[in-house]
Amino acid sequence: MNTNSLAKKTVQGGKTVSPRTRVTISDVADKLGLTKGTVSRALNGYTDISDVTRRKVSKAAEAMGYRPLSHAQAIRTGRVRALGLVLQINEHDGHRPFFADFIAGVTGAAGRENWTVTVATANSDADTLSTLERLVEERKADGFVLPRTYINDPRVDLLRKLEVPFVLYGRTGDLSGCALYDIRGEAAMASATHKLADMGHRRIAFVNGGPQYNYSVLRYQGYRDGLSRAGLDLDPELVAVDAVNEAQGEAAAIALLNQTNPPTAFVYAVDHAALGLYAACAKLGLRVGQDVSVMSYDGVPEGAHITPPLTTYSVDSRSAGERLADLLIRRIRGVAPEDLREFADARFIERASHGVPAMSSNQLAVHLHGRFSGQNSTGGKQ
Amino acid sequence: MNTNSLAKKTVQGGKTVSPRTRVTISDVADKLGLTKGTVSRALNGYTDISDVTRRKVSKAAEAMGYRPLSHAQAIRTGRVRALGLVLQINEHDGHRPFFADFIAGVTGAAGRENWTVTVATANSDADTLSTLERLVEERKADGFVLPRTYINDPRVDLLRKLEVPFVLYGRTGDLSGCALYDIRGEAAMASATHKLADMGHRRIAFVNGGPQYNYSVLRYQGYRDGLSRAGLDLDPELVAVDAVNEAQGEAAAIALLNQTNPPTAFVYAVDHAALGLYAACAKLGLRVGQDVSVMSYDGVPEGAHITPPLTTYSVDSRSAGERLADLLIRRIRGVAPEDLREFADARFIERASHGVPAMSSNQLAVHLHGRFSGQNSTGGKQ
DNA sequence: ATTCTTGCCGAAACCGGTTTCGGAACTCAA
DNA sequence: TTGAGTTCCGAAACCGGTTTCGGCAAGAAT
Numbered sequence A, B: 001m002n003t004n005s006l007a008k009k010t011v012q013g014g015k016t017v018s019p020r021t022r023v024t025i026s027d028v029a030d031k032l033g034l035t036k037g038t039v040s041r042a043l044n045g046y047t048d049i050s051d052v053t054r055r056k057v058s059k060a061a062e063a064m065g066y067r068p069l070s071h072a073q074a075i076r077t078g079r080v081r082a083l084g085l086v087l088q089i090n091e092h093d094g095h096r097p098f099f100a101d102f103i104a105g106v107t108g109a110a111g112r113e114n115w116t117v118t119v120a121t122a123n124s125d126a127d128t129l130s131t132l133e134r135l136v137e138e139r140k141a142d143g144f145v146l147p148r149t150y151i152n153d154p155r156v157d158l159l160r161k162l163e164v165p166f167v168l169y170g171r172t173g174d175l176s177g178c179a180l181y182d183i184r185g186e187a188a189m190a191s192a193t194h195k196l197a198d199m200g201h202r203r204i205a206f207v208n209g210g211p212q213y214n215y216s217v218l219r220y221q222g223y224r225d226g227l228s229r230a231g232l233d234l235d236p237e238l239v240a241v242d243a244v245n246e247a248q249g250e251a252a253a254i255a256l257l258n259q260t261n262p263p264t265a266f267v268y269a270v271d272h273a274a275l276g277l278y279a280a281c282a283k284l285g286l287r288v289g290q291d292v293s294v295m296s297y298d299g300v301p302e303g304a305h306i307t308p309p310l311t312t313y314s315v316d317s318r319s320a321g322e323r324l325a326d327l328l329i330r331r332i333r334g335v336a337p338e339d340l341r342e343f344a345d346a347r348f349i350e351r352a353s354h355g356v357p358a359m360s361s362n363q364l365a366v367h368l369h370g371r372f373s374g375q376n377s378t379g380g381k382q
Numbered sequence C: 001a002t003t004c005t006t007g008c009c010g011a012a013a014c015c016g017g018t019t020t021c022g023g024a025a026c027t028c029a030a
Numbered sequence D: 001t002t003g004a005g006t007t008c009c010g011a012a013a014c015c016g017g018t019t020t021c022g023g024c025a026a027g028a029a030t
Helices: A025-032 A036-043 A051-064 A070-077 A096-112 A125-137 A154-162 A185-198 A214-229 A246-257 A271-284 A317-332 A361-371 B025-032 B036-043 B051-064 B070-077 B096-112 B125-137 B154-162 B185-198 B214-229 B246-257 B271-284 B317-332 B361-371
Strands: A010-012 A015-017 A082-088 A116-122 A143-147 A166-169 A179-183 A204-207 A265-268 A293-298 A311-314 A341-344 A347-349 B010-012 B015-017 B082-088 B116-122 B143-147 B166-169 B179-183 B204-207 B265-268 B293-298 B311-314 B341-344 B347-349
Touching: A025 A036, A025 A051, A036 A051, A070 B070, A082 A096, A082 A125, A082 A317, A082 B096, A096 A116, A096 A317, A096 B082, A096 B096, A096 B116, A116 A125, A116 B096, A125 A154, A143 A154, A143 A317, A154 A166, A166 A317, A179 A185, A179 A317, A185 A204, A185 A214, A185 A265, A185 A293, A185 A311, A204 A214, A204 A246, A204 A271, A246 A265, A246 A271, A265 A271, A271 A293, A317 A341, B025 B036, B025 B051, B036 B051, B082 B096, B082 B125, B082 B317, B096 B116, B096 B317, B116 B125, B125 B154, B143 B154, B143 B317, B154 B166, B166 B317, B179 B185, B179 B317, B185 B204, B185 B214, B185 B265, B185 B293, B185 B311, B204 B214, B204 B246, B246 B265, B246 B271, B265 B271, B271 B293, B317 B341
Parallel strands: A082 A116, A082 A143, A143 A166, A166 A179, A179 A341, A204 A265, A265 A293, A293 A311, B082 B116, B082 B143, B143 B166, B166 B179, B179 B341, B204 B265, B265 B293, B293 B311
Antiparallel strands: A010 A015, A116 B116, A311 A347, B010 B015, B311 B347
């Protein structure tokens, strides 16, 4: 018998109520004349409990509003039913708008399984690692979602060493033992490149994102695949790197356009960088979608509001979060990482930032260099 | 003696290592020849432990890398050292960009005290309440941060009833027993109104946000204070409500401008709505910052990129998150809610969306109605 | 009728901490 | 010398669950 039940309960009007006190497993056991061990086994699907008893127990538990305390379970099982998410907040992180959707996806899917999500933030790689370690040490999470993977990711090394389950949002150099979810960014880049070539563009530039991220090798590969499928040669002079925000995207565009054989089309790996092309074109007196075409990747909201609206490949961050949470929970429950790899495609959003080239590369060069010095200019036709 | 220490430890090369196993409080106790009860008391500042022992214990614990398992502590203390944050993700929530900063603030401050943050999302008021209840039931958090307060907030009622600590981000109708942090939006609105009046504007409109939110009564009050300080009368025809995104802000602006005595200046309670004024002016052939002035509130990044850049009162979401986490932790530790109320001011960011009126209200009316019918127009001079 | 299974559940240990209680040793005053 | 306080720590209960172990009763096999 639950020795505390008398102290904790009060009889009011013939009905037993528990003031300010949770209903514990012993309460359920007492009510049924069983022991708490039996109740526990019944609730957790042990096979040595008769169906009759099992049904009785789960019914009573439901009726009494019994909810096991996850940290009381954790002390024995080692599981807290929580997912960990360590976000690295960089100063120049252009991806913040995604967080809300992404977090909503992760927490939503976790909640549906009655799991919770422990979120922490860090402001450097080292900080991320020590935060991960702290969360593991205190067992605040049973596993982790690792967003924004590097080609060479120290978080993966750490969690592998600690034997803590994790799932990647993105791929990484060494995938052994990794569960993951990723968007086929390479397919999007190939498709964009190919589409632009189909429209008649012959010189198509590629502006990549941060070189440390794994996505950049994939998207670059996609760009090259698109070129070769279109029968175009790769010109290294048409490739820029490390543009993840508007300013960097603008600088890259200006540098590329100031060449003697400028591109008539751009493929950007990151939407926020692609927004910089608009600024560059404003300065250089070019019309986006006519003089210069662009397609990009991510699907940020700003792209829909800019003029002309940006053609892009949109990523569904919420469903990414949902899938990641689901995969991670299964990983924690013991499914092999190799069986937990999912891919999705970005969705093509055709807007108005691309079209058939109004000029050839040569004509564009004349147009540009006949009016401008080839340096940045703050004036120009709007 | 820790009966498990032999089973768990292995001696390798004369050095005791613990393979795959945490160091527990019993390990520390064994090493020092004390009992785990003593170690626990020493570590938790009980007065019946001698200073010598206390120092010995904390030193050994540190050296052995002992970290108490928060859920093991929780089973006795009822505290999990976690803050709860339930975010309501509305479809038309224009405030998403803040989330990253806000969450970074909360988690950062919590982490500094070795607390963690469990985040959950909900998509309706009812969902928010049931999520809160679930988190309380399973004791996934010791207290909650409640962002975006309503005038009449059911979350407050719930947590008050459950006697769970919480802290508001914003004020609410009945503040009894509430700890809170808030930005003085009313002061910002008053200041904006007064500044515009000083510049010579006589008809200043106010476009408020969602009427269910507590901030809207405060900002409206601030607008009225600003008017009266400037010696201007309140004209109800110059007040619009419920504009929290660009489309709603645009509709409000067009309706206000189509009146016979249109405003020459606008005070918006929400930046995202103020962006709609730009769209409205583009349609009506007005120049923002000259024909029409505007000041707003929030400090969203888009405001800096739009032309002309938006003058606004910027809120520091990160430090808000930090302060809230700090207040909540103190609240959970027992500080009275009345002693946990903090206010901060929004920072004035003077940009180019305001100026002396180019025309009086009458002239503006002639300008508008001489060219347009007074209905929405999609054409007009860009 | 006896023995062997099998199904089902009680009893108790256990997880890693916290907290209460009591008593040994040491002071200090009478 | 003794009695009353203090100081400091050990012993054990406790928190709310999970898991192991063993045993009883009913049915099957011999």
